[in-house]
Amino acid sequence: MNVESAGMVLAQPWIVIAPLVTTLCGATLCVMASRAERLRNLLLIVTLLLATMASWRLAVDVIMGGSMAMTMGNWPPPFGISFSVDAAAALLNMTAMLTTTLIVVHKLRDTTMLSRNHPLMPALILILISGVSGAFLTGDIFNLYVWLEVILIAAFGLLVCGGRALQLDGAIKYAFLNLLATTLFLIATALLYGVGGTLNMADLHERIGTFPNQGILPVIGLLYVVAVGMKAALFPLFFWLPASYHTPYGAVAALFAALLTKVGIYILLRLLTLIFAPVPFIDMWALGLVGLATLFGAVTGMLAERNPRRFLGWTVISGVGMLTLGLAFSLDDAASGIALQAVLYYMIHAMLGLAVFYLLAEMVLALRDRAARQGETEALWATHPLLSGLFMTTLAVMAGIPPFSGFWAKLLLLQAGLVASAYGLVVGLLIGSVLMLIALGRFGVTILMEPPRQDEGCEGVALPSRCRLTPGLALLFGLLMVIGFLPNMPMQLSEIAALQILNPAAYVAATQGVAP
């Protein structure tokens, strides 16, 4: 593209960066208001609501009107840093924003001590969601590294809010391993730039087949997979997750579980389907076996775990394993459409489901701890029937029992696997699902139906004065039920997004500023 011909004024749809800018400005205001707690919480909620509305508008615009892109500084692409949004990015961004808003709404009304507020917590939450949003919306791979680091530093801050020695220990393990992961990502990006001279994802998609040093591209691709695999918690690099996700307070752990590993899977998706699509470097079976190993590792962890809060971490990893299997199925040409649809629907289900799971588990475990401390012998099932019912339902959702969303997600994955003729992987997925069902069922029965006892790892974490279903949690749960009972809309959206991923011509054209 000639610089002369790029003298045209490029249309700049600012809605593309609106969610991001809103949350960053809100974070700044929250830092400035760090002495007034009510103002801080108000700013947090207002900012998140505005950002959610912006994300909604963006999602509607992109799904109705096609991909949108905006290049910073009015530089012609690919020189400027582009933010390119197609349906998948908009959908995931919307879900992430909505989940965060509802978690925060719940957190502000939650009566357990677990939601104790550090003055910087609202700012850190806003920085975290801005990083997640940026990672979903960006179209430049170095910019993606920057957003990963933004997420990282916000996550560090949120991990240690509270200051218990347990949190510091968890933070050390999380920090070193994730820093290493993002440094590997940076190394791979540097190498990719060195080979190709461009960092724009759409541009890479167009020209990666023509780079002079083709032999090194599989190496760079695999380095990316390792780096992103550490972020997404793939086997054998997932051990930082059960070591750290159980340490922070309830809503923070829910945020981490719902958002952070999904960003890793999204990056893996972009790598496989957009950037390295013309030069495939990994086989369906290779990625599939990694996914299976992740799934079985997670299930083993679930079955072996004694600490209920660490158990929740293994559930996150099992979801990641399923998503990686979906990505593996998408490498097969025949199944790529349905596999990507499965992956996107599963990601929506996982974001909402894990948030509900973590928040409800926090409440249930806090109640159980208090009951054990007071020497009660009646099981939680008897004393708190509504909460127990909701918790059991969430376990059913995560285990994939019909008619909840987990079932549809797994069904789509299995369908993709069968179309791809990866029968070994499908069998592995089924065995893993059965084991997951056993583990989750056992967890539910132990926590809800047996007399309360003091669980390892939950000592002194909360003495709730009342335990009620806050509006935020009710809405989140309701949404989870809606995508389960009425799966058509999310499935259709996922299908639209999957088709756009498979045919990125519109995405590339939008990024390069060519009028559609």
Next chain:
Amino acid sequence: MMRGRAPSDEKDIDSMDIAWPLLVAILFAVSAYMLLGGSLPRMLLGLIVLSNATHLLIFATGRLSRGGAPIIADDAVTPALGTANALPQALILTAIVISFALFAFMLVLVRQASHAMKTDDSDAMRLAEPESMVDGDDGMAS
């Protein structure tokens, strides 16, 4: 058109073309060794060396050359051929700033954690991942 300078035609192998990758490799090896050492301050130093190695790597991907400053002449639209690559400095600066901030956090975190757990050996910090209990009687006993 690529951002930055095109990879040049084959030129003679400079001594820096050998020395620089060697240096980066040695720094990566040193950082790996230090990161794997158990004591936290040693791991912190390993982190610094790792980030230094990465920054030098980004530098090298912009090609080591004896090119001039990438300033565009008054009557031209693009820089003349043979000038240095203007982009890697931006990438390195971003990376330096990020790793500096993260390192500052890690420093304070390690200090606080060592105080709280009375040790600076990461293997001895077993709060988040306790030793396995063999005959334990606990909340999730089946």
